[in-house]
Amino acid sequence: MTAERFLSAACGALAAAWLLAASPACAQASEQAVKTAFLPKFARYIELAPAAQPAAGQPYYLCILGRDPFGQQLDRAAASEVIDGHAVAVRRFADASPAAVGGCHIAFVAGANDQATVAMLLTLRRQPTLTVTDARIGKAHGMIHFVLADGRVRFEIDNAGAAKRGVTISSRLLALAVQVKQ
Amino acid sequence: MKRVAIRSFRWFRNLPAVAAAGLVALVVLGAATAIILQSEASYRAQKSEEAQVQAGILAASLVAPLDFGDSAAAQEAAEAMRVNRQLRGVSIYDPSGKRIAGFRRDGQKPIPTLAEARTFVSPGIVAEAPVMRGRQQIGMVRLGIDRQPLDTRFGRYAVIALLVLMAALLVVVLGVAQAMLRRANRELAERAAALGEANAELTHQIAERAKAEEQLRQAQKMQALGQLTGGIAHDFNNLLTVIQGSADMLRRPTLNEDRRQRFAEAIVEASARAAGLTSQLLAFARRQPLQPEVIDVNAMIAGMIDLLDRTLGERFAIHTDLSGEVCMVEADRAQLASAVLNIAVNARDAMPDGGTLKIATQLVHDDTGSLVAICVTDNGTGMDAETIARAMEPFFTTKAAGKGTGLGLSQVYGFTTQSGGDLRIDSTPGEGTTVHILLPCSTALPAPEAEATQTETRAARIGAVLMVEDNEEVGEFAEALLRELGHAVTRARSGAEALVAAAERPFDVVLTDVVMPGMSGIELADQLHILQPTLPVVLTTGYSDEIARSGAGGRPVLLKPYRLETLAKVLDDALAGVAARDG
Numbered sequence: 001m002t003a004e005r006f007l008s009a010a011c012g013a014l015a016a017a018w019l020l021a022a023s024p025a026c027a028q029a030s031e032q033a034v035k036t037a038f039l040p041k042f043a044r045y046i047e048l049a050p051a052a053q054p055a056a057g058q059p060y061y062l063c064i065l066g067r068d069p070f071g072q073q074l075d076r077a078a079a080s081e082v083i084d085g086h087a088v089a090v091r092r093f094a095d096a097s098p099a100a101v102g103g104c105h106i107a108f109v110a111g112a113n114d115q116a117t118v119a120m121l122l123t124l125r126r127q128p129t130l131t132v133t134d135a136r137i138g139k140a141h142g143m144i145h146f147v148l149a150d151g152r153v154r155f156e157i158d159n160a161g162a163a164k165r166g167v168t169i170s171s172r173l174l175a176l177a178v179q180v181k182q
Numbered sequence: 183m184k185r186v187a188i189r190s191f192r193w194f195r196n197l198p199a200v201a202a203a204g205l206v207a208l209v210v211l212g213a214a215t216a217i218i219l220q221s222e223a224s225y226r227a228q229k230s231e232e233a234q235v236q237a238g239i240l241a242a243s244l245v246a247p248l249d250f251g252d253s254a255a256a257q258e259a260a261e262a263m264r265v266n267r268q269l270r271g272v273s274i275y276d277p278s279g280k281r282i283a284g285f286r287r288d289g290q291k292p293i294p295t296l297a298e299a300r301t302f303v304s305p306g307i308v309a310e311a312p313v314m315r316g317r318q319q320i321g322m323v324r325l326g327i328d329r330q331p332l333d334t335r336f337g338r339y340a341v342i343a344l345l346v347l348m349a350a351l352l353v354v355v356l357g358v359a360q361a362m363l364r365r366a367n368r369e370l371a372e373r374a375a376a377l378g379e380a381n382a383e384l385t386h387q388i389a390e391r392a393k394a395e396e397q398l399r400q401a402q403k404m405q406a407l408g409q410l411t412g413g414i415a416h417d418f419n420n421l422l423t424v425i426q427g428s429a430d431m432l433r434r435p436t437l438n439e440d441r442r443q444r445f446a447e448a449i450v451e452a453s454a455r456a457a458g459l460t461s462q463l464l465a466f467a468r469r470q471p472l473q474p475e476v477i478d479v480n481a482m483i484a485g486m487i488d489l490l491d492r493t494l495g496e497r498f499a500i501h502t503d504l505s506g507e508v509c510m511v512e513a514d515r516a517q518l519a520s521a522v523l524n525i526a527v528n529a530r531d532a533m534p535d536g537g538t539l540k541i542a543t544q545l546v547h548d549d550t551g552s553l554v555a556i557c558v559t560d561n562g563t564g565m566d567a568e569t570i571a572r573a574m575e576p577f578f579t580t581k582a583a584g585k586g587t588g589l590g591l592s593q594v595y596g597f598t599t600q601s602g603g604d605l606r607i608d609s610t611p612g613e614g615t616t617v618h619i620l621l622p623c624s625t626a627l628p629a630p631e632a633e634a635t636q637t638e639t640r641a642a643r644i645g646a647v648l649m650v651e652d653n654e655e656v657g658e659f660a661e662a663l664l665r666e667l668g669h670a671v672t673r674a675r676s677g678a679e680a681l682v683a684a685a686e687r688p689f690d691v692v693l694t695d696v697v698m699p700g701m702s703g704i705e706l707a708d709q710l711h712i713l714q715p716t717l718p719v720v721l722t723t724g725y726s727d728e729i730a731r732s733g734a735g736g737r738p739v740l741l742k743p744y745r746l747e748t749l750a751k752v753l754d755d756a757l758a759g760v761a762a763r764d765g
Contacts, residue, residue, distance in 0.1 A: 034251075041249055044315070082316065172246035176255050 034153040035134065035146055036070045040078040040088045042106055042130060042144065045173035049166040052128040054105065059089040063104035063129075065096050065120050066111045067137070096120035106130045107142075114138040128166035143167065147178060154178040199364070203357020207350035214346035218339050226307065226329070233309035233327040236266070241311040241323040244274060248313050248321040256283040263325070270306050270326040273299060274313075277320055296322055305329075417459055424452040457743045458520070460724070473739075474601070476626040477518060479509040479543050479554050486519060490526050490539070497536030505543045509554040512624040513601045521594040525558045525617045528590060532562030532615060545623065552623040553603065561614040570607050594619070642750075643757040645690030646670045650680040650706065652698045656742075660693070660749075667750050677701025681709060689717060691756045693740070696723035707737060718756040 043060040054060055062078055064070065078088040093100050096119070101107060107129050111117035117133065117140035124131050131142030143162040144155050157177040162169050174180050240263060247255035260272045260283050271292075273284035279296035286292055293299040306328045313321035329335070428445040431437065437445075483502060490500055511518075522541070529539050540559040545552055565573065572578045574595040595605045602622050609615035647669045651657035657673060664671045672689070674680035677700060680692070692710060696703035707719040722740040740752045 038250060044249070045246060084316075170246070172243070176246055176250055176252050 031136075031148065031153055032069060033073065036073045037077050038146075038153070038155075039070070039074060039106070039108060039132065040081045042132065042173070043081065043086075043088055044083050045170035046106075046130050046162075047168040047170070048105060048128050052105070052166065054086050056085070059087040060105045061103050062088055062090050063101060063107045064090065064092045065101065065107055065109045065124075066094065066116065068092055069110065069134075069137070070108075096123040098123060098126070101129070102127060104129050106132065108132045108134075109140070109142055110134060110137045111140070114140045125165060130162065130167050130169075143169070144177075149178050157181065199357050199361040203354050203360075206353045206357075210346055210350045210353060214342060218342060221339075221342075222335075225335075229307050229327060229329065230309065233307050233325060234311065236263070236269075236327075237309040237311035237323050237325050240272065240274075240325065241313045241321075244313045244321060244323060245315055248274075248276065249315055253282045260284050266327075268328050268330075270304075270328045272323070272325045275322040275324065277322075279322070282321075296324065299324060414459065418456060421452045421456045421459075425449050425456075428452070453743065460743075461516070461520075461741075473514050473516075474512045475515055476510055476512050476624050477515055479511055479518075479556060479621075480504045482515070482519065483522070483541055483543060483556070486522060490523070490541075493523065494526060494530045494539065498530060498533070499538045501538060501540045503540060503542035505545055507545050509543050509545060510624040510626065511554050511601075511621040512626065513621055514597070517597045517601075518619075518621075521597055521619060522556065522558065524590045524594055525619070528617075529558060529560035529562060529615070532560055532564070537561050546620065550622075553620045554623055556619040556621075557616055558619075559614060559616040564611040564613050564615050565607070565609040566611050570609055573607055574605065591617075642754045643761065644668045644670075645753075645757050645760075646672070646688070647753065648672050648674060648680060648683055648689040648692045648694075650674045650677065650692065650694035650698070650703065652676060652695060656695075663746055663749055664693075664753075666746070667753070669753065677703070677706040677709070680706055681713075684710060684713065684717070690760060691753060692717060692719045693722060693753070694719060696721050704735065707735070716760065718760055720752055720756050 040062060043062070060083065062074075064074070068074075075090050078090050081088045091104065096107075096109070101124060104124070104127075107124055109117050109120045109124070109131055110133070111120055117138050121131055121133075121140060121142060130144065132144045132146070133140055133142035134146040135148070136146070141156070141158060143158050143165070145158070146153060146155050148154070155177055156179040157169060157174055158181040159169055159174060160182055240259060243259050244256055247253070247259060256274050260274055263269055263272050264285065264287075269287065271284065271286035271288070273281050273292060273296075275296045276282050281292055281294050281296070281299075284292060293302065304326050306326045308324065308326050310322060310324045312319045313323060330338075425448075428448040431445045432442060432449075483504060487500060487502065494500070526539060526541075538561055540557075542555075542557045542559070544555050544557070546555050547553075569580065573591050575592065578592075579590075591605070591607075598605045598619055598621065604618075604620040606618040606620065607615065608618070644667075647664050649657070649660055649664060649671050651660060651673070652675055657675070661671050661673055672683055672687075674683050676698060677694075680694065683689075684692070692707070694703040694706055701709075703721050703723070707721065710717055710719055718737075720738050720740055722742060722744070724742040738752055738756060740749065
């Protein structure tokens with residue numbers, strides 16, 4: 001088992017490369033590329049309150065708040081996802097003005113510093129939005145927090161916080177998390 | 183050879199039952215095989231479906247791990263399947279068909295691609311399920327399930343097989359049993375037939391045996407008759423020799439008076455003994471009418487001492503032990519005396535070297551009344567139980583041939599039972615014998631003893647006698663006697679002749695024989711009684727069934743052979759009766 005895990009860890013890069021190969025636009029098997037591939041997929045494993053769900057024919061909105069570490073590759077990854085007939089659309093905002101972020105279903109939050117990130121997260125707490133943060137960017141935690149474990153991109157999940165906001169995270173996703181806060 | 187042929191034929195007859203049983207057994211076995219095969223197929227289908235379901239479940243749980251490229255999570259999901267012991271191995275492939283996770287329970291190296299894995303023919307059950315993310319296939323799950331190990335399956339089917347085998351065996355056994363039963367039935371029928379034959383044979387043999395026994399009985403009867411005739415002839419010849427010789431001597435004219443008298447006496451004596459012999463025979467046959475009279479037994483025994491002394495001889499002492507009580511019996515005097523004499527003679531023969539004869543009388547009281555017992559005891563050789571048992575059998579004798587007729591005790595027994603009494607014998611070999619004559623007591627007074635001897639016999643009364651006798655010699659003899667007595671005699675040779683004679687002229691008395699052709703003496707007497715009620719009739723006979731059966735009807739009976747004085751007395755009494763009636 002441990003040997004298996006070691007093997008897996010050793011081949012982590014290869015696995016990531018395969019994932020990116022599944023998305024023809026992502027040619028690099030970098031840490032950033034993995035995160036780029038992951039982000040649109042989260043939409044599949046969450047369930048929002050009925051009022052917050054996208055209307056028929058409307059996409060899930062994946063909002064990048066603050067800095068954008070992904071670039072165009074994220075748009076390509078999002079374009080390959082179709083969830084129950086809903087596409088995934090990427091929106092980028094410099095800050096979290098309530099009027100702007102009201103339609104976000106998933107929000108990657110990366111402020112200039114931790115305070116800025118927390119401030120944006122606080123704004124998003126008023127609405128059912130799955131918030132995602134990155135440990136490489138700061139210490140502020142969203143509902144899903146990217147971390148690097150054994151050289152692989154993994155994530156922590158704050159299931160309790162998500163539940164408070166009306167975001168139900170699939171147990172399948174919870175099973176993949178390195179840590180789940182209940 | 184024939185038997186073998188029959189055997190094989192029987193076997194052939196048994197064949198259908200055995201064949202049918204075998205056929206049924208085969209059908210049962212075939213059905214069982216079909217059931218097992220069907221069960222196996224259904225088991226396979228069930229296992230296949232089960233494997234498919236498990237693959238589906240695993241595929242569903244692998245959506246996220248494959249989606250996020252988390253091979254570790256995929257491996258964990260695969261490892262979770264290990265709890266199913268029948269699972270031989272699990273492989274998880276990415277969309278390109280490359281194995282990214284899984285396990286093999288046999289520990290061999292996993293096959294790296296799905297395409298290669300599909301080229302192997304797996305011995306177990308294989309199921310594949312795609313991992314679908316929405317409508318997009320993002321991987322493949324392939325798992326193999328071991329079929330149940332052979333021994334487990336065998337164990338499962340062994341029960342069925344055993345049951346079926348037993349059922350088949352049962353059918354075969356039943357078939358064989360049926361065949362055997364049929365055979366047993368046939369044998370039974372054959373045996374019954376044989377038994378019937380044996381029974382018929384046995385019945386036939388029994389009939390044969392009964393016939394043989396009947397013949398044997400007849401032979402014994404003839405033998406007994408021969409013995410009897412021999413014995414009688416012997417005794418009679420002796421007596422006839424004396425009579426014939428004496429009569430021849432009497433014919434000689436030179437004979438002096440003294441010797442003539444002696445020869446006449448010899449004839450009388452021999453005749454008396456011959457008469458006694460015939461009397462004995464008749465008593466034995468119980469056909470002689472008894473002439474019972476009241477007898478004082480003590481007085482009679484006392485009177486017989488002299489006779490016994492002479493009969494037994496000098497070497498024997500006679501003791502009497504007579505009862506003080508009065509012992510009266512009602513019996514034929516001559517027969518009783520003869521019985522005592524007979525027993526005394528037996529006692530003498532039992533004591534060849536002499537001895538003591540004891541005669542005792544006593545009164546015995548038992549539930550049937552009082553009996554007088556005359557006990558004659560000797561101290562001779564005695565008898566064993568077997569001899570006692572046969573002692574009263576007619577013709578049974580322990581004496582040498584010609585020495586005895588074997589009638590003695592038999593005659594005594596006949597006499598005592600006819601007189602309402604009994605005869606008992608007590609004896610111990612080497613110590614002696616006691617013979618008990620038991621006769622019922624009588625309360626009547628004894629008759630005065632008749633005058634035993636009459637030197638000159640003359641009729642007290644004389645009358646006209648009608649004498650009826652079919653036998654010429656006896657008739658002539660009787661006629662001569664009657665004339666000698668002074669009677670006027672008319673002779674008739676039959677009943678009819680007598681009736682004619684009686685009608686022609688009056689008679690004072692009729693003396694008629696009983697046994698005659700045509701009308702018997704008794705019938706004649708009855709006829710005469712109707713015609714002349716007052717005419718006395720005296721019957722005379724040597725022996726008569728009719729008299730023994732029905733009696734003489736109150737008429738006097740003169741037994742043949744009779745003596746002159748007896749004839750005179752009977753006729754006197756008859757004439758005296760007429761005289762008394764007349765007045």
